[in-house]
Amino acid sequence: MAANTDLDKMTLEELRHTPYILLYLIALQHYRRELGDEQAFPDTYAKRKRVLEILMKLRRQGESGSLDSENFLEAKAALPRSLQK
Numbered sequence: 001m002a003a004n005t006d007l008d009k010m011t012l013e014e015l016r017h018t019p020y021i022l023l024y025l026i027a028l029q030h031y032r033r034e035l036g037d038e039q040a041f042p043d044t045y046a047k048r049k050r051v052l053e054i055l056m057k058l059r060r061q062g063e064s065g066s067l068d069s070e071n072f073l074e075a076k077a078a079l080p081r082s083l084q085k
Helices: 012-016 020-035 045-057 070-082
Strands: none
Touching (some): 020 045, 020 070, 045 070
């Protein structure tokens, strides 16, 4: 599902209603492409921090100029306990 999801084609409203687990999977795909390793997993603090940076770059500005979408904030808060092997 993540491979078929294009966040750039979504409206801001659709993006705001995208479950954060799907956002994780998309960020993980970007992370793996960046490393050139389709099996890479962020198993250290530094690696999880890089996935978080990628995740937060997926956000889009709203009309008010804010980047704060609730699903991205939820994802940021849950990331440390979610990316465990």
